[in-house]
């Protein structure tokens with residue numbers, strides 16, 4: 426899709442910054458931006474700043490690609506809130522067409538909100554997850570899949586709605602102790618195969634080990650949660666690795682669903698002060714209570730750590746949805762997730778890659794996720810060095826979407 430005409434912002438060059446290019450840190454680079462794109466990246470003494478360019482001093486700061494949250498459900502003001510914390514792209518993992526159309530139209534023309542890519546509606550069965558949100562997140566029953574013979578029809582409809590990838594849900598309720606109807610492995614296999622015939626990725630929601638392994642056998646490209654109902658077993662981790670799938674652990678939401686984690690730490694961080702609306706602040710400070718179930722944040726972390734040790738690509742995602750889906754908020758929770766990934770054994774640079782170049786590569790977003798000439802100028806400048814201390818990601822000094830500087834305070838006040 427061509428970019429809309431750019432107006433109102435002059436070319437500029439960030440000078441003397443440490444640069445995290447999506448993979449690694451390089452010191453003392455200058456990065457020039459014009460017409461919403463990165464035009465040059467060069468050593469400080471090797472780049473001629475064009476006459477009339479503004480300069481932005483990056484001394485003692487790190488310039489990074491804007492963050493990609495690889496699992497969300499944006500609605501309402503979500504994409505604006507996301508951008509306020511440096512998330513420049515959200516990957517929407519389940520929505521309904523009218524909401525998708527609205528979010529897409531706005532993101533196409535506005536630089537004060539994050540961009541999105543979407544699965545549109547995910548494939549589930551009647552009464553299957555997330556049917557419990559009908560009447561809350563969803564006004565009415567969404568389309569479902571009846572069985573394998575119905576799967577190609579379902580995928581075709583999502584493609585017609587403009588889905589960027591296909592999502593399916595295998596969830597028999599094991600992880601939360603609430604049995605529910607679920608897509609079968611056979612139906613999932615037809616969905617994944619049909620998605621691939623359209624040239625699209627197929628990704629799966631699964632929160633138990635058994636459901637996750639069924640999704641992997643069905644041929645999906647990625648799992649968009651880590652399982653949390655039991656500790657990692659060598660043979661299960663090896664199967665996931667051997668299948669070549671990526672995993673979006675969404676530890677902030679798994680921890681909340683297990684009843685073990687809230688987002689209070691980031692909600693109360695002074696650097697988030699005044700930037701998180703009250704309703705979202707309250708949402709962050711809560712977690713679910715599903716009663717008796719086998720799941721725990723500890724298992725989710727141990728599985729994440731084992732996947733990482735095995736070499737499975739991990740992507741940072743939050744599963745932030747609406748107020749009422751407890752424990753997260755768009756944008757700020759991504760910073761929480763990055764800390765948790767580091768606690769699971771990723772180096773800070775690996776965690777940063779999990780929120781930039783890795784999702785860009787896996788979801789085929791060739792125009793973003795790295796600092797390189799030609800890429801979209803979705804950028805953040807943070808104080809300090811997040812590649813040695815991940816906590817620094819929240820020290821946001823500047824956020825640019827397509828080269829347009831965000832006024833965070835004004836945006837928060839007008840929300």
Ligand SMILES: [Zn+2]
Pocket residue numbers: 496497498518519744
């Ligand atoms: Zn989700």
